[in-house]
Amino acid sequence: MRVIFAAESGSRAWGFESPDSDYDVRFAYRRPRLDYLRLEHVRDVIDYQPDPLFDATGWDLDG
Numbered sequence: 001m002r003v004i005f006a007a008e009s010g011s012r013a014w015g016f017e018s019p020d021s022d023y024d025v026r027f028a029y030r031r032p033r034l035d036y037l038r039l040e041h042v043r044d045v046i047d048y049q050p051d052p053l054f055d056a057t058g059w060d061l062d063g
Helices: 033-037
Strands: 002-009 023-030 045-051 054-060
Antiparallel strands (some): 002 023
16 A cells, blocks of 8 residues: 555644544555455555544545
8 A cells, every 4th residue: 555645634733632632644545556456345445543542544546
């Protein structure tokens, strides 16, 4: 996977964070070329939240 663009979003990006605000990241990516040739469906969205303080969501540009 290659991340094409990533940006902070949510309350911290707008300067409205509170003491309990998490960090939100949104990104666009491309998978390896062979992934697009598979016959089975591959989800084109990644949701990643390793802990309550960090949240990332990405979308496949070619999905």
